Amino acid sequence: MPAHKIHATVTPRGSMEVLSQREVRKLSEVGSGSTYELFRQCALAILNTGVRVDDARSILEAYADFEVFIHQLDRGVCLELRNAPAHAFVDGHMISSVREMLFSALRDIVYTESELHNNRADLSTSSGITDYVFHLLRNAHALTPGVEPRMVVCWGGHSVNDQEYKYSKRVGHELGLRYFDICTGCGPGVMKGPMKGATIAHAKQRVLDARYLGLTEPGIIAAEAPNPIVNELVILPDIEKRLEAFIRVGHGIIIFPGGVGTAEEFLYLLGILLHPDNAELPFPLILTGPRSAADYLHQLHDFVGATLGNAAQTRYEIIIEDPARVARHMKKGLAEVERFRRERNDAFHFNWLLRIDEDFQHPFDPTHENMAALALRRDTPPHLLAANLRRAFSGIVAGNVKEHGIRRIEQYGPYELHGDPQIMEPLGALLQAFVDQQRMKLPNGTAYTPCYRVVS
Numbered sequence: 001m002p003a004h005k006i007h008a009t010v011t012p013r014g015s016m017e018v019l020s021q022r023e024v025r026k027l028s029e030v031g032s033g034s035t036y037e038l039f040r041q042c043a044l045a046i047l048n049t050g051v052r053v054d055d056a057r058s059i060l061e062a063y064a065d066f067e068v069f070i071h072q073l074d075r076g077v078c079l080e081l082r083n084a085p086a087h088a089f090v091d092g093h094m095i096s097s098v099r100e101m102l103f104s105a106l107r108d109i110v111y112t113e114s115e116l117h118n119n120r121a122d123l124s125t126s127s128g129i130t131d132y133v134f135h136l137l138r139n140a141h142a143l144t145p146g147v148e149p150r151m152v153v154c155w156g157g158h159s160v161n162d163q164e165y166k167y168s169k170r171v172g173h174e175l176g177l178r179y180f181d182i183c184t185g186c187g188p189g190v191m192k193g194p195m196k197g198a199t200i201a202h203a204k205q206r207v208l209d210a211r212y213l214g215l216t217e218p219g220i221i222a223a224e225a226p227n228p229i230v231n232e233l234v235i236l237p238d239i240e241k242r243l244e245a246f247i248r249v250g251h252g253i254i255i256f257p258g259g260v261g262t263a264e265e266f267l268y269l270l271g272i273l274l275h276p277d278n279a280e281l282p283f284p285l286i287l288t289g290p291r292s293a294a295d296y297l298h299q300l301h302d303f304v305g306a307t308l309g310n311a312a313q314t315r316y317e318i319i320i321e322d323p324a325r326v327a328r329h330m331k332k333g334l335a336e337v338e339r340f341r342r343e344r345n346d347a348f349h350f351n352w353l354l355r356i357d358e359d360f361q362h363p364f365d366p367t368h369e370n371m372a373a374l375a376l377r378r379d380t381p382p383h384l385l386a387a388n389l390r391r392a393f394s395g396i397v398a399g400n401v402k403e404h405g406i407r408r409i410e411q412y413g414p415y416e417l418h419g420d421p422q423i424m425e426p427l428g429a430l431l432q433a434f435v436d437q438q439r440m441k442l443p444n445g446t447a448y449t450p451c452y453r454v455v456s
């Protein structure tokens with residue numbers, strides 16, 4: 001057996017320790033099929049925590065002989081790992097954070113699917129989908145009732161430059177000094193920076209119960225292993241459930257520099273905030289970055305104005321090179337969130353009042369046909385246009401880094417995006433700016449070939 005691989009048996013700590021015999025039996029029966037393969041891929045990604053690899057395929061190929069088996073014990077469940085990455089262990093013992101996240105993946109992918117999705121979830125209605133997201137988060141113990149609003153979501157790129165990464169740490173430090181918890185997509189880059197900065201600030205403030213919540217989904221976690229600071233990991237079943245989870249548990253959102261994935265998240269949130277039913281609902285949203293990222297932030301701002309209009313631009317603030325001001329602005333915004341929810345008796349731990357249309361909730365499959373059929377027209381209501389622009393960016397993310405998307409591009413060529421010139425010209429300009437600024441990076445320094453074609 002190669003020196004970089006290891007056999008091991010691990011048992012859980014936390015919520016998976018106490019299970020009924022029926023629950024363990026259901027878990028142990030999952031030894032083949034799509035659910036098992038999904039868990040295997042996520043487990044392999046978690047075991048590669050700390051290893052900078054953006055390509056899911058390269059991980060799967062390097063550990064093609066990796067296997068994971070679920071065994072029933074009298075007291076619960078254990079995992080048998082064969083040919084696992086040795087860097088997940090120290091002196092033969094699995095690193096604690098890796099073990100916690102490994103069993104979080106087991107809980108979310110296997111247990112949640114069997115107990116919630118197949119038996120109780122109603123995914124045919126908007127309220128049913130929201131209820132499903134609530135149950136997923138509650139089952140993961142990610143909802144803490146009674147705590148005043150302090151969960152700040154941070155979005156941004158996984159492969160940013162050193163200046164942008166350090167800036168995100170400075171912002172995280174300022175947030176931590178104000179006792180805020182941090183939620184990110186749980187990967188590297190800007191998903192790690194705010195958490196890292198906040199850990200120091202929380203230590204200074206003697207915060208012993210700080211939360212570093214990571215929300216991901218199987219297609220992303222396979223390409224972006226969680227960073228080791230995450231102390232609560234939740235794997236949602238798809239992009240749309242993950243995005244809804246962010247804005248249901250988050251009290252405010254900060255967006256740092258990134259690429260198409262960050263733009264996708266930004267457009268998703270804007271589309272929801274632009275819905276008429278959400279016009280009065282406070283939701284602090286800040287775009288920020290170092291001075292070197294000013295062009296990026298203004299390009300994103302100009303794109304929003306050109307496609308969604310001035311009303312969309314009023315839903316967020318742009319703050320450049322001022323971490324303390326970002327944190328103060330967020331603190332002020334969260335005070336308004338608390339006041340609003342108290343007046344309406346809405347929960348602090350889950351934003352039930354936020355209206356989310358089904359257009360934002362159902363999974364989008366980025367086939368070539370679906371990408372070409374997106375309605376990118378000027379006469380579309382802004383919140384629905386934002387939904388379709390979000391889908392376009394989601395497809396590009398899939399074509400860049402996700403296994404199924406990469407295979408489709410290899411087989412059928414680039415996606416084609418069609419629409420009105422007033423939409424397609426700023427879209428093409430923004431995407432080209434991402435390429436020019438090297439925000440469309442691929443593994444191993446490979447030169448970027450667009451997986452899309454913009455057609456007016």
